[in-house]
Amino acid sequence: MNLLRAVGINPNNNVLLCQLAVIEQALHNTDAAMQYLESALKHSPNNVPCRFHKARLLFDIGKYEAARAELEELRVLSPDEAHVFFLLGRVNRKLGNTHMALLNFSWATEIDPRGEQNNSALTQDKGPYDDEPI
Numbered sequence: 001m002n003l004l005r006a007v008g009i010n011p012n013n014n015v016l017l018c019q020l021a022v023i024e025q026a027l028h029n030t031d032a033a034m035q036y037l038e039s040a041l042k043h044s045p046n047n048v049p050c051r052f053h054k055a056r057l058l059f060d061i062g063k064y065e066a067a068r069a070e071l072e073e074l075r076v077l078s079p080d081e082a083h084v085f086f087l088l089g090r091v092n093r094k095l096g097n098t099h100m101a102l103l104n105f106s107w108a109t110e111i112d113p114r115g116e117q118n119n120s121a122l123t124q125d126k127g128p129y130d131d132e133p134i
Contacts, residue, residue, distance in 0.1 A: 003019060003020050003023070007020065012043050014043055014044045017036045017037070017040035018037065018050045018053060020036045021034075021036035021037045021040070021053055021057070024036060025056075030057060033057055037050055037053060037057065041054065046077055048074065048077055048078045051077070052074060052081075052083060052084065052087075054070055055067045055071045059087060059090065059091055059094075064091050064094050065095070067087075067091050068091045071087060071088040072088075080111060081111070082109075083108075085104045085107045085108035086104070086105065086108040089102070089103075089104035089105040
């Protein structure tokens, strides 16, 4: 409720819009989440966290090709984020590109060998990553 009031006061605040999208995604309101993300990205198209959340949302709703395209652009914007490569590996795995999936998982491991980035608030509530073996 407070975030909605804050967005009403400042509708161009990308951080607020992105956080509202995360909340809507957690509540399984994917359409509202996508609208908030699109609005945030309209004002700041190179916002790395918002683009990552958009790619994550596309992955969660099964739009793997769109998620891969978003992640490929994000990989150029932020080449040192293990989250991007890890999610790109998961997307490639879902698309049946095992070689590219393993390559992206390997790059994610090189960037973050101890997996510290994977223990963030982005992934804590998600449970197991995938239930199908490679």
